[in-house]
Amino acid sequence: MNLIAKPSKENIKTYVPTGLFLVSLSLLDVFANAFFNLNLMEFLPSQLSYFLPLILGFIGFYLIRIEFSGVRYLDILNKNINSNNFNALLTLFTIFIIIKSIPPMLDWFILEANFVGNSKDDCTGDGACWVFIKVWFNRFMYGLYPDAEQWRINTAFLILFAIVGISFFASEKLKKYFILFLIFVFPFLGIKLISGGSFGLEYVESAAWGGLSLTFIISAFAILFCFPIGVILALGRRSSLPAIKYISIGFIELWRGVPLITVLFMSAVMFPMFLPDGTFIDKLIRVLIAITLFEAAYMAEVVRGGLQALPKGQYEAAKSLGMGYWRMNALIILPQALKLVIPGIANTLLALVKDTPLIFVVGLMELAGMIGLAKTNPKWLGMAMEGYVFAGLVFWVICYAMSRYSQNLEKKLSTER
Amino acid sequence: MIFKKFSIENKKARDLIPQAITVLALLSVIIYFATNAQINMGNRGISFGFGFLNQEASFDITFSMIEYDGSHSYGRAFLVGLLNTILVSAIGIFFATITGVIVGISRLSDNYLIAKVAEWYVEIFRNIPLILQIFFWYFAALRALPLPENGISFYDISFLTIKGWYIPKFIWTNFNIFLLSIIAAVIAIYFINSYATKQREQFGKQIPATIISLATLILIPLITFLFLGVSLTFEYPVLKQLSPTVFTYAGGVSIIPELIALALALSMYTATFIAENVRAGILGVGKGQKEAAASIGLNKNQILKLVVMPQALRIIIPPTTNQYLNLTKNSSLAAAIAYPDIVLVFAGTALMQTGRAIEIISITMLTYLTLSISISIFMNWYNKKMAIKEK
Numbered sequence: 001m002n003l004i005a006k007p008s009k010e011n012i013k014t015y016v017p018t019g020l021f022l023v024s025l026s027l028l029d030v031f032a033n034a035f036f037n038l039n040l041m042e043f044l045p046s047q048l049s050y051f052l053p054l055i056l057g058f059i060g061f062y063l064i065r066i067e068f069s070g071v072r073y074l075d076i077l078n079k080n081i082n083s084n085n086f087n088a089l090l091t092l093f094t095i096f097i098i099i100k101s102i103p104p105m106l107d108w109f110i111l112e113a114n115f116v117g118n119s120k121d122d123c124t125g126d127g128a129c130w131v132f133i134k135v136w137f138n139r140f141m142y143g144l145y146p147d148a149e150q151w152r153i154n155t156a157f158l159i160l161f162a163i164v165g166i167s168f169f170a171s172e173k174l175k176k177y178f179i180l181f182l183i184f185v186f187p188f189l190g191i192k193l194i195s196g197g198s199f200g201l202e203y204v205e206s207a208a209w210g211g212l213s214l215t216f217i218i219s220a221f222a223i224l225f226c227f228p229i230g231v232i233l234a235l236g237r238r239s240s241l242p243a244i245k246y247i248s249i250g251f252i253e254l255w256r257g258v259p260l261i262t263v264l265f266m267s268a269v270m271f272p273m274f275l276p277d278g279t280f281i282d283k284l285i286r287v288l289i290a291i292t293l294f295e296a297a298y299m300a301e302v303v304r305g306g307l308q309a310l311p312k313g314q315y316e317a318a319k320s321l322g323m324g325y326w327r328m329n330a331l332i333i334l335p336q337a338l339k340l341v342i343p344g345i346a347n348t349l350l351a352l353v354k355d356t357p358l359i360f361v362v363g364l365m366e367l368a369g370m371i372g373l374a375k376t377n378p379k380w381l382g383m384a385m386e387g388y389v390f391a392g393l394v395f396w397v398i399c400y401a402m403s404r405y406s407q408n409l410e411k412k413l414s415t416e417r
Numbered sequence: 418m419i420f421k422k423f424s425i426e427n428k429k430a431r432d433l434i435p436q437a438i439t440v441l442a443l444l445s446v447i448i449y450f451a452t453n454a455q456i457n458m459g460n461r462g463i464s465f466g467f468g469f470l471n472q473e474a475s476f477d478i479t480f481s482m483i484e485y486d487g488s489h490s491y492g493r494a495f496l497v498g499l500l501n502t503i504l505v506s507a508i509g510i511f512f513a514t515i516t517g518v519i520v521g522i523s524r525l526s527d528n529y530l531i532a533k534v535a536e537w538y539v540e541i542f543r544n545i546p547l548i549l550q551i552f553f554w555y556f557a558a559l560r561a562l563p564l565p566e567n568g569i570s571f572y573d574i575s576f577l578t579i580k581g582w583y584i585p586k587f588i589w590t591n592f593n594i595f596l597l598s599i600i601a602a603v604i605a606i607y608f609i610n611s612y613a614t615k616q617r618e619q620f621g622k623q624i625p626a627t628i629i630s631l632a633t634l635i636l637i638p639l640i641t642f643l644f645l646g647v648s649l650t651f652e653y654p655v656l657k658q659l660s661p662t663v664f665t666y667a668g669g670v671s672i673i674p675e676l677i678a679l680a681l682a683l684s685m686y687t688a689t690f691i692a693e694n695v696r697a698g699i700l701g702v703g704k705g706q707k708e709a710a711a712s713i714g715l716n717k718n719q720i721l722k723l724v725v726m727p728q729a730l731r732i733i734i735p736p737t738t739n740q741y742l743n744l745t746k747n748s749s750l751a752a753a754i755a756y757p758d759i760v761l762v763f764a765g766t767a768l769m770q771t772g773r774a775i776e777i778i779s780i781t782m783l784t785y786l787t788l789s790i791s792i793s794i795f796m797n798w799y800n801k802k803m804a805i806k807e808k
Contacts, residue, residue: 080529087528094530243436247443257789258782259746265764266782269774273457274450354546360753368549375556384556392545392553399544 007066015063016074022060026053027095034100054092061088120380132383133390136374140367140390143210149202153213156190187224191217206284207364212394215366218288219353225292226352227345230299231338235329237300238307248300255297263290264361287359295352302344306337339413346406350399367391454775461772467780469771470495476766478757480673491767498762499784505679505758506745512684513744514737517691524696535692543689548750550686555678555754565656566664574653580665582672583654591647595638598645602637606630675756679748687744691737698733699725731803738796742789749785759784 007015030053032038039049061082069075081091112127115134123129133140142150163186167178194217197203209217236248255263267290268283275281310333318328338345357368365373371387374380458465470492477487481497482504523535542550560579563569568578576583589595613626641647654669702725710724751758752765759781768777 080527083527087526087531090526090528090531094534241432241436243440247439253790254786257786259749259760259785261749261752261760262764262778262782262785265760266778269768270778273454273774276453277457277460350544357546357548358750368546368552372552384552384560385558388549388553388557392549395546395549396541396544400540403544 007063009066009069012066012069012071015066016069016071019060019063022056022063024060026055026057026060026092027099029053029056030096030099034103053096054089057092058085058088061092120383128386128389129383130386132374132380132386136370136380139211139374140370141211142213143365143370144208145204145210145213146202146208149196149204152193152196152201156193157213157216160186160190183224187221191221206282209284210365211370212367214359214364215353215356218284218291218356218359218366221288222291222295222352223349225288226296226299226348229292229296230348231303231334233296233300234303234307237304252297252300255294256301260291260294260355260358261361263294264358266290268362283362283364287362287364291352291355291359295348295355298348298351299345302341302348303337305344306339306341307333309340310337342406342410342413346403346409350402353399353402354395367394458775463772465775467776469773469776472771474767474770476770478762479755480676480757491763491771494767495759495763495780498757498759501756501762502745502748502751502758502760505676505683505751505756506741506748508676508680509683509687509744509748510741512680513687513691513740516684516688517737518695520688521692521695522699524692525699539689539692542685547682547686547747548753550682551678551750551754554681555674559674559678564664565666568656568666574651576654576656576666578666579674580671581674582677583666583669584672585651585653586668586670588650588652589647590649591641591645594641594645595647598638598641598647602634605633605637609633673756675751675754678754679751679756683744683747686747687740690740690743694733694736694740695729698729698731701732702728734803735796735800738792738799742792745788746785 007019044052062085064074065078065082065084065088066074067078069078082088108127110127112125113130114123114125114127115130116122117131118135119131120129122131138147138150142153145153160182163178163182167175167182170178192198193201194209195204195206233248233252236244237252239245239248264287267286271281271286314332314336315328318332323331356366359366360369360372368388368391371384371391375382375384375387471490473487474489474491474494475487476494478485478494478497480501482500483493483497485493485497520535520538523531524539526532526535562577562579565576565578565580568576568583570576574585609629610626613624613629616622616624638647642649652668654666654671657665657667659665706724706728707720710720715723748758749760752761755761764777764781768774771777
């Protein structure tokens with residue numbers, strides 16, 4: 001009945017080489033087809049030659065599936081990608097799709113792409129026109145900020161990086177002062193440097209700010225302010241005083257229930273109605289307030305999760321030492337509660353950074369907005385793909401780095417063994 | 418006595434002071450804003466009120482599920498926007514759930530390649546801002562589609578072009594009877610299932626309720642087709658020449674590219690979060706549970722259906738509902754690519770025309786707020802119902 005014996009340790013000598021040969025043949029066929037546009041199986045009917053790599057690979061994988069073969073690499077291979085027929089098929093599909101998608105990607109990104117030149121006419125290849133990114137790079141980074149003044153943004157960020165860098169190497173005692181300086185002094189110095197208007201610096205209105213630097217500025221300030229507000233709201237929600245408790249709940253649920261875009265609409269069109277006639281609050285500040293309050297509500301819920309997770313004994317122990325409400329929270333409760341919810345805090349901050357492009361609603365243009373502006377420039381029509389791929393990459397790098405950093409922080413601060 | 422009552426030693430008084438200060442501060446801010454708003458509106462000659470909802474809107478909306486043109490009222494325009502929001506959210510939720518479950522399970526696959534691909538899917542799509550993904554699909558990917566005259570055809574009944582996706586239109590006769598039959602089938606299934614549960618719990622009889630339910634769901638509507646005069650025909654889109662160079666499709670239903678881009682981006686983005694929830698849920702069911710189930714003689718399907726899934730779902734559903742809510746709120750990004758949802762139609766166009774910022778923004782926010790709060794009330798009820806009842 002058995003036409004071919006089941007693959008086992010007895011026939012390993014013949015089956016494994018045959019199987020590996022069939023698998024490599026199928027991969028080679030797909031590879032040649034994808035990279036060199038060759039069809040190795042051309043002599044076969046077209047339908048068959050289409051499915052042949054799959055069939056060959058499948059048979060090959062079947063032949064090498066020998067349990068406890070004693071060959072280490074074969075066992076690892078079988079366990080990870082070839083544990084049964086279904087898995088073998090999935091593996092083949094995945095490998096085929098990956099091989100097939102490499103050449104077009106490579107072509108578009110590098111081989112057929114254009115890197116040199118100054119205008120759209122220099123883009124002759126079929127691939128991406130990276131010239132577009134190159135020419136507009138300055139705008140993507142600084143928005144409409146005047147070229148001659150861009151050193152101010154650079155200086156602000158350089159100082160920031162320098163202080164962060166130094167504080168890594170400084171002693172614990174000095175580190176504390178650096179961090180205090182970073183949180184309480186530097187943001188305002190930096191913003192003064194960028195906006196100008198005094199010390200002989202030319203005033204640059206916030207409508208001209210933009211690009212990636214604006215993404216950073218808004219994210220940094222919103223993170224800075226939303227964190228303490230969120231903690232206070234969370235404490236308020238857990239308070240035993242009914243008025244404070246219900247006001248906190250109402251505030252949190254109000255912001256969490258509406259999309260950010262409507263909040264920004266509100267700050268743009270509705271908020272001016274609530275101010276005395278003639279008062280004008282800068283667009284950037286209004287947006288900053290809106291984003292801060294919005295994210296603070298989410299932050300409050302995250303912090304509340306941490307507060308609720310702490311055992312009651314911690315509160316009682318702190319009280320029995322004679323600590324008051326604020327001392328108890330600042331010294332005992334919050335340090336433990338915040339540590340518990342680092343992933344949640346990181347997710348909220350990530351969401352905040354990812355939300356910054358929405359400021360296009362009020363007419364401010366950070367990176368995504370500047371790309372929207374550049375792609376509608378009559379000289380650069382049809383460059384949307386390059387622009388958004390670039391912006392996507394930039395944001396991806398930032399967000400991925402943030403999430404990785406938070407995972408490390410979580411591990412470092414974890415007191416559990 | 419009196420001194421003691423108001424002294425700082427008295428707990429009641431001590432509690433009262435911060436509360437009174439907070440309430441007073443809040444009230445004064447509200448009063449300040451309200452007076453300013455009143456003065457501002459007085460200066461501009463606008464009076465507060467919702468009467469404008471009945472006025473003629475006199476603007477067109479590119480995509481509407483109900484009958485609408487410029488002669489209808491602002492209230493009707495609001496309804497059109499709301500329905501469009503619900504439509505894109507429903508489509509997004511449907512596809513996000515399917516993709517999310519598949520990716521979430523794939524991440525736990527013992528196939529290394531599949532697990533890695535799923536992991537990278539999550540890492541890539543979760544870490545790119547949703548608005549950029551929407552822009553990418555709308556301005557870059559969908560703009561690369563062919564013009565109507567060389568649209569990508571699916572067996573000549575459906576065409577994908579730069580102007581949208583044309584699909585056949587369903588033409589029903591006696592649709593109401595069909596709908597009633599579906600409702601009847603659902604009610605019947607409910608009774609069949611409760612009867613089966615009762616039989617199982619009281620007498621230990623196994624009734625194949627799933628198969629019977631499925632049969633009911635197919636059979637009852639089928640009867641309406643055969644005997645009650647319900648019928649379904651399709652109207653296929655056909656290429657039509659408008660001028661020597663301009664082509665379009667006549668007939669069928671056109672799904673506008675805005676809707677496609679938005680639904681794609683929303684579902685792919687939200688799927689990453691759902692995938693993480695699914696993964697956490699399945700991992701959250703202890704190994705001992707599966708072993709215990711196996712040791713009392715349940716087979717693999719029964720273990721999955723009776724032991725693992727009920728417990729995993731308890732972990733998966735609350736955060737996933739939160740994601741559905743997020744998706745609905747994120748659908749407001751539609752305004753960025755001019756998909757006529759509630760924000761674009763109402764908080765955008767209608768606001769520009771009437772200038773009634775306070776009323777319109779309040780209505781829009783209230784709509785979302787109602788949605789969120791009703792879902793969270795439902796969630797609390799569901800959590801209570803599903804919580805493990807400890808004895």
